[in-house]
Amino acid sequence: MEHALRHPYLRVRGPGGVTYGGSQRRGRAAHMRRWGCGVIAAADLMLYLSLHRPGCRGTLFAGAPPAEEIDLDWYNDRADRLRRRWLPVIPWHGINGLALAFGVSVCLRRQGIPLHARWGVRPGRLWARIDRLLDADIPVVLSIGGGFPCFWKKDRLPLYPAPEKCAPAARTSAHYVIVTGADENWLRISSWGRCYYINKAEYCLYTERCSAGLLCNILDIRGQGL
Secondary structure (H helix, E strand, O other): OOEEOOOOOOEEEEOOEEEEOOOHHHOOOHHHHHHOHHHHHHHHHHHHHHHHOOOOOOOOOOOOOOOOEEEHHHHHHHHHHHHHHOOOOEOOOEOOHHHHHHHHHHHHHHOOOOEEEEEOOOHHHHHHHHHHHHHOOOOEEEEEOOOOOOOOOOOOEEEEOOOOOOOOOEEEOOEEEEEEEEOOOEEEEEEOOEEEEEEHHHHHHHHHHHOOOOOOOEEEEEEOOO
């Protein structure tokens, strides 16, 4: 990938093996397993920053083990604290982008981390902004928006097992993922604790035909030099 995080992405070990980042499907509460993707994306973001970015080791993730693999119980404990304090999950809705940005910003400020979050960038700047954040070694929370205005439709964005022409490994909508790498045509992501790839052209087409630019966007992390 032309643009990528500088360090290996998070590995979380629990029953069933090691995942590529956190997974809502391994959460403790039923509503987290179903609607907690925003909390997991935020937890991954802040845990990675705590481990690898100077000045970002806040109190919530201060005890992050230095080992290459994070224990699932430890991870779920921090994700649950994040949900209870700053990112409440609403059944059937999860958490929207504006609430996610507000909660993450408050969490960062309370921990003395000199960054803040806002929701969304202009569509024409989306790819460039993702590249800029990855080059700064910041994971990018990306939303695959739900149907809009026809919210009842079943359209889903394909997720691929490799950045090449092959059958999709999964499809999703109304879902947050973490971007860990990008090139001209593809995004490498973490979703449900697995590594997938999103085709940029398909993402744009999905945004235009099935969702909306405000819903298909990123959590934009800001701070000095960003």
